[in-house]
Amino acid sequence: MGKHHRGASAATAQKTTDTEPCRLAANAAALLGAGPGFALAAVDPNSTPGFTGKKADGAAALDAVDAELDELQEKLFAASRFGAGERVLLVLQGMDTAGKGGVVRHVIGSVDPQGVAHHAFKAPTEEEKAHDFLWRIGKEMPGPGMIGVFDRSHYEDVLIHKVRGFTSPGEIERRYGAIADFEAQAVANGTRIVKVMLHISKDEQAERLEERLDRPEKHWKFAPSDIDERAFWDEYQRAYAIAIERTGTVAAPWFVVPANHKWYARLAVAHLLVATLRGIDPQWPPATFDVAAEKARLDAS
Amino acid sequence: MGKHHRGASAATAQKTTDTEPCRLAANAAALLGAGPGFALAAVDPNSTPGFTGKKADGAAALDAVDAELDELQEKLFAASRFGAGERVLLVLQGMDTAGKGGVVRHVIGSVDPQGVAHHAFKAPTEEEKAHDFLWRIGKEMPGPGMIGVFDRSHYEDVLIHKVRGFTSPGEIERRYGAIADFEAQAVANGTRIVKVMLHISKDEQAERLEERLDRPEKHWKFAPSDIDERAFWDEYQRAYAIAIERTGTVAAPWFVVPANHKWYARLAVAHLLVATLRGIDPQWPPATFDVAAEKARLDAS
Numbered sequence: 001m002g003k004h005h006r007g008a009s010a011a012t013a014q015k016t017t018d019t020e021p022c023r024l025a026a027n028a029a030a031l032l033g034a035g036p037g038f039a040l041a042a043v044d045p046n047s048t049p050g051f052t053g054k055k056a057d058g059a060a061a062l063d064a065v066d067a068e069l070d071e072l073q074e075k076l077f078a079a080s081r082f083g084a085g086e087r088v089l090l091v092l093q094g095m096d097t098a099g100k101g102g103v104v105r106h107v108i109g110s111v112d113p114q115g116v117a118h119h120a121f122k123a124p125t126e127e128e129k130a131h132d133f134l135w136r137i138g139k140e141m142p143g144p145g146m147i148g149v150f151d152r153s154h155y156e157d158v159l160i161h162k163v164r165g166f167t168s169p170g171e172i173e174r175r176y177g178a179i180a181d182f183e184a185q186a187v188a189n190g191t192r193i194v195k196v197m198l199h200i201s202k203d204e205q206a207e208r209l210e211e212r213l214d215r216p217e218k219h220w221k222f223a224p225s226d227i228d229e230r231a232f233w234d235e236y237q238r239a240y241a242i243a244i245e246r247t248g249t250v251a252a253p254w255f256v257v258p259a260n261h262k263w264y265a266r267l268a269v270a271h272l273l274v275a276t277l278r279g280i281d282p283q284w285p286p287a288t289f290d291v292a293a294e295k296a297r298l299d300a301s
Numbered sequence: 302m303g304k305h306h307r308g309a310s311a312a313t314a315q316k317t318t319d320t321e322p323c324r325l326a327a328n329a330a331a332l333l334g335a336g337p338g339f340a341l342a343a344v345d346p347n348s349t350p351g352f353t354g355k356k357a358d359g360a361a362a363l364d365a366v367d368a369e370l371d372e373l374q375e376k377l378f379a380a381s382r383f384g385a386g387e388r389v390l391l392v393l394q395g396m397d398t399a400g401k402g403g404v405v406r407h408v409i410g411s412v413d414p415q416g417v418a419h420h421a422f423k424a425p426t427e428e429e430k431a432h433d434f435l436w437r438i439g440k441e442m443p444g445p446g447m448i449g450v451f452d453r454s455h456y457e458d459v460l461i462h463k464v465r466g467f468t469s470p471g472e473i474e475r476r477y478g479a480i481a482d483f484e485a486q487a488v489a490n491g492t493r494i495v496k497v498m499l500h501i502s503k504d505e506q507a508e509r510l511e512e513r514l515d516r517p518e519k520h521w522k523f524a525p526s527d528i529d530e531r532a533f534w535d536e537y538q539r540a541y542a543i544a545i546e547r548t549g550t551v552a553a554p555w556f557v558v559p560a561n562h563k564w565y566a567r568l569a570v571a572h573l574l575v576a577t578l579r580g581i582d583p584q585w586p587p588a589t590f591d592v593a594a595e596k597a598r599l600d601a602s
Contacts, residue, residue, distance in 0.1 A: 078521040078522075079521075081521055082521065101413070101415065104413065104414050104415050105413045105414065105415075108414050109410065109413065109414050112402070112405065112406050112410065113405050113406070113409050113410050113414060113417055113419050113450070114402065114405050114406075114419055114421060114452065116414055116419075118414045118415055118417075120415055149414070151415065206599060206602070209599055210596070210599060213592055213595055213596050213599065216585060216587075216588070217585045219585070219586065219587070219588040219592070220379040220380075220382055220383065220585060220586045221379075222588075222590070222595070223590075224590050224595060224598075227595065227598045227599055227602055230599075230602050231602060284517060284518045284520070284521060285520065285521045286517075286520070287517070287520040287523075289523070289524075289525050291514055291520075294514055294523070294525060294528065295511070295514050297525075297528045298507060298510055298511060298514065298528055298531075301507070301528055301531050301532060
């Protein structure tokens with residue numbers, strides 16, 4: 001969609017006091033999708049595409065969309081118990097402090113924990129390093145009826161690995177193709193993949209890191225390496241842009257969510273998930289038993 | 302604690318309009334623990350030990366205790382990132398419709414999904430059957446900083462297996478001891494185990510099964526085998542009573558939560574978890590870096 005599309009969206013945005021996020025609700029995928037011609041540098045991390053309200057409006061809207069997400073998730077889960085194979089994988093990427101944890105807590109946290117498979121990928125272990133980079137990813141793919149959530153993912157293997165030179169350029173090249181193949185197979189097997197980059201600005205990251213340093217109960221979330229990585233900000237932006245271009249497919253698209261406003265990022269991801277689940281359109285399974293006969297047995301029991 | 306203790310508790314319960322669940326909040330473990338002399342048959346599934354309020358009061362109280370649970374869980378998780386080994390395992394057992402799923406949704410659902418490891422144990426696979434009954438359990442034990450939740454558990458191997466004769470009496474005997482040993486080792490390794498039986502009456506189960514039959518969106522939760530098992534109600538109660546007696550230890554105690562009132566059961570489990578976490582008393586990890594130096598580096602970045 002790129003710069004032109006985003007510019008057009010901004011120009012046509014209505015300034016109203018209406019708190020119903022109609023455009024975002026109906027068009028989250030189109031507004032945030034990083035299709036052909038997309039340019040990461042043209043996305044304003046401060047923007048709130050498709051939503052003209054403020055923070056309080058966003059919180060109210062999130063409650064509403066979370067409720068829909070909750071019901072759709074239960075249907076997805078129920079259908080899987082009777083043979084439906086669909087499942088969802090949400091891949092969350094972003095610079096440190098981009099708000100991945102907040103999305104998990106405020107969006108994923110609104111659905112039944114028994115239907116969620118969450119995994120945070122850390123630096124690989126020695127055993128993981130001895131395997132192909134997708135080995136540990138495959139083991140964590142969600143089963144039927146589940147919403148899988150990856151907090152970081154196989155994309156680290158073409159992001160930090162590229163930026164910091166942990167891996168050769170040739171192997172990085174191979175990985176783009178391997179990722180596309182791996183994801184295509186997962187899609188063919190019934191997985192809807194939603195890849196999200198939470199996009200913050202460098203200044204916003206500075207404020208969030210400062211808050212972690214200022215508040216003792218946030219110290220555990222800070223590591224000096226966060227500032228080391230920050231020095232490579234521009235390189236990371238380029239690596240993200242390339243990864244998005246090389247691995248964004250119709251089957252497994254990338255979405256770039258402006259995330260300087262945490263409330264907007266959460267609302268946007270919730271809408272992307274709801275749109276994905278609506279696409280599956282899971283149904284309550286029909287009874288596989290004779291309801292009247294079972295009621296008679298129950299009455300007699 | 303048994304019949305006498307429960308009777309004494311009921312006699313001293315104050316009938317007040319105070320909605321603060323002081324006694325339950327401060328004494329959940331003592332009020333609900335199934336210690337020496339405990340008699341399952343003496344527990345009234347309709348009772349609400351330590352709480353004199355009604356449903357609306359219970360919902361308000363749950364919001365408050367969920368908030369405390371949320372903070373304690375985050376501290377537990379944070380501490381584990383700096384070497385603390387404690388973790389919690391909540392084992393949920395009960396007859397069909399007892400409300401295990403509701404506890405997961407309304408109690409566990411209040412904490413950050415990234416700190417929860419939930420597993421629902423179903424009928425064992427062929428591979429699982431080929432191993433000792435604790436093999437699949439060990440694989441799902443929570444890691445440091447996590448709250449593990451077992452929706453059904455190794456206790457099925459001494460409950461349905463005993464009632465339906467799937468396993469010989471000698472092997473059932475062995476399993477009580479094996480469970481006690483297994484849990485003792487887990488406790489020694491830093492796991493706080495909270496074993497909960499959600500205790501409903503046979504009449505209450507009939508109402509809940511009828512609701513599942515009456516509502517098409519609940520049909521997926523019903524199976525004709527639920528009514529088959531219901532015919533063994535008394536045998537299950539005896540099997541629970543024996544399992545509780547044989548495997549309840551100071552290190553890994555059983556709690557029997559009256560669960561005819563769903564709101565009470567959720568509130569009670571939340572208090573049991575909060576009491577367990579308070580016992581761990583997790584602390585925000587101190588900074589492992591020089592805060593002033595890092596702020597200077599951040600300002601320069």
